[in-house]
Amino acid sequence: MVGGGGGAAADRDANSIKSAAAPEVREQDRFMPIANVIRIMRRVLPAYAKISDDAKETIQECVSEYISFITGEANERCQREQRKTITADDVLWAMSKLGFDDYVHPLALYLRQYRQLEGGDHRLPIVIKPPPPHAPQNFAAVPNPNANANAVPAMQQYQMHQYLGHDAYGNGTVGGYYAARGVFGGPDHESGGSSSSQLFPAAMQAMPNFDHPFGFK
Amino acid sequence: MRQAGAYSGLLSGGIGARTGPHSLPLARIKKIMKRSASGSTAAGDEVRMISGEAPIVFSKACELFVEELTRRAWAVTVRGKRRTLHKDDVAAAIAATDIFDFLVELVSESNGNSSGGSGRVLS
Numbered sequence: 001m002v003g004g005g006g007g008a009a010a011d012r013d014a015n016s017i018k019s020a021a022a023p024e025v026r027e028q029d030r031f032m033p034i035a036n037v038i039r040i041m042r043r044v045l046p047a048y049a050k051i052s053d054d055a056k057e058t059i060q061e062c063v064s065e066y067i068s069f070i071t072g073e074a075n076e077r078c079q080r081e082q083r084k085t086i087t088a089d090d091v092l093w094a095m096s097k098l099g100f101d102d103y104v105h106p107l108a109l110y111l112r113q114y115r116q117l118e119g120g121d122h123r124l125p126i127v128i129k130p131p132p133p134h135a136p137q138n139f140a141a142v143p144n145p146n147a148n149a150n151a152v153p154a155m156q157q158y159q160m161h162q163y164l165g166h167d168a169y170g171n172g173t174v175g176g177y178y179a180a181r182g183v184f185g186g187p188d189h190e191s192g193g194s195s196s197s198q199l200f201p202a203a204m205q206a207m208p209n210f211d212h213p214f215g216f217k
Numbered sequence: 218m219r220q221a222g223a224y225s226g227l228l229s230g231g232i233g234a235r236t237g238p239h240s241l242p243l244a245r246i247k248k249i250m251k252r253s254a255s256g257s258t259a260a261g262d263e264v265r266m267i268s269g270e271a272p273i274v275f276s277k278a279c280e281l282f283v284e285e286l287t288r289r290a291w292a293v294t295v296r297g298k299r300r301t302l303h304k305d306d307v308a309a310a311i312a313a314t315d316i317f318d319f320l321v322e323l324v325s326e327s328n329g330n331s332s333g334g335s336g337r338v339l340s
Contacts, residue, residue, distance in 0.1 A: 025252070029245065029248050029249075030249065030252075031245075032241050032242070032245060032246075032279065033241075033242065033245070036240075036241055036242075037283060040279075040280050040283040040284060040287075041283060041284075041287045041302075043284060044284045044287050044288050044291070045287065045291055045302070048300060049291065049294075049300060049301075049302060050300055050301040050302065051301070051302045052301055052302065052303045052304065054303065054304040055290070055302045055303050055304045055306065055307055057304075058304045058307045058308075058323075058324060059283060059286060059287065059290075059307060061323060062282075062286060062307070062311075062320050062323060062324075063279050063282060063283060064249050065319065065320055065323050066278075066279065066282050066319075066320075067246060067249045067250060067253065067275055067279065068249060068250075068252070068253035069253075069319045070275075070278075071249075071250045071253040071254055072253050072254075074271075075253070075254040075265050078265060084265065084266050085265070085266040085267065085268050086250070086254065086265050086266070086267050086268065086271055087268045087270065087271060088268060088270035088271050088273070088274045090271070091271050091274045091275065091278075092274060095278065098316065098319075099315065099316035100278075100282075100316060103278055103281050103282075106277070106281065107274050107277055107278055107281075110273075110274075110277045111270060111273065111274055114270075114273055115270075
């Protein structure tokens with residue numbers, strides 16, 4: 001008889017016989033799909049290598065244990081800091097603390113690339129500030145009905161800000177670590193008069209320099 | 218739809234749509250995280266929420282983890298002049314690697330898991 005703790009046993013009793021065999025958590029919910037695990041393993045093995053079934057299952061279980069291990073540490077940090085949400089930053093911090101700091105840089109890179117590709121939807125709000133009031137503007141002049149003459153110079157006064165709000169790196173503004181190093185273009189980024197439909201001109205054009213060490217507090 | 222382009226070849230497996238067609242399932246990762254977070258929370262504490270990006274970080278981290286564990290285990294296999302990677306090779310790799318100490322108990326269990334429900338037999 002598999003012991004699942006008092007709660008599971010009580011549930012089983014309450015539900016009587018029909019669900020007596022149901023485990024508390026379905027096995028497939030506890031682990032990564034084994035096909036995915038095998039695919040990843042094969043990437044680092046020579047073509048002739050064979051993998052025993054018990055090795056596949058063991059590594060499958062190890063992955064779940066790894067997630068739990070890291071998450072537990074990240075969760076404790078959130079508790080200490082009285083935050084309700086475990087963020088990507090917490091996960092990366094926990095990995096570094098628990099000895100997986102070699103992973104941090106590639107993961108930070110992966111996360112940034114993900115944000116660049118996905119951020120146009122909802123995650124990266126684009127703020128277009130209206131131009132400051134323009135004292136020298138000559139309102140006495142005959143108003144130009146099509147207003148196109150004003151459109152181009154007015155555009156140059158717009159600043160396009162990309163920021164992540166209170167982002168996953170625990171920084172309040174502009175992507176924190178990465179924006180400070182100009183990856184997202186930062187607040188100083190000049191859109192160069194290009195059209196406002198170009199959302200991430202810096203991000204899409206430049207391959208950032210990854211020489212900077214990823215410093216953690 | 219996945220687009221080929223500047224980013225697709227950069228990381229192993231590429232990014233493409235979302236995290237890529239072959240990456241680990243985010244919902245599953247989130248479930249495992251939730252089980253872990255709620256398990257360590259005392260009764261009365263609030264349940265931890267999980268940001269959308271945290272599982273994404275894990276999807277890549279787990280790949281790195283599997284790759285590293287597999288490489289180390291395979292090194293044991295090769296030393297034994299074998300071509301089939303066995304559970305014992307994984308266990309040996311875990312024992313030899315400090316950061317894998319949290320896995321020692323997992324691979325030393327001779328039969329199934331102590332946290333019920335799976336009924337799996339590892340032999």
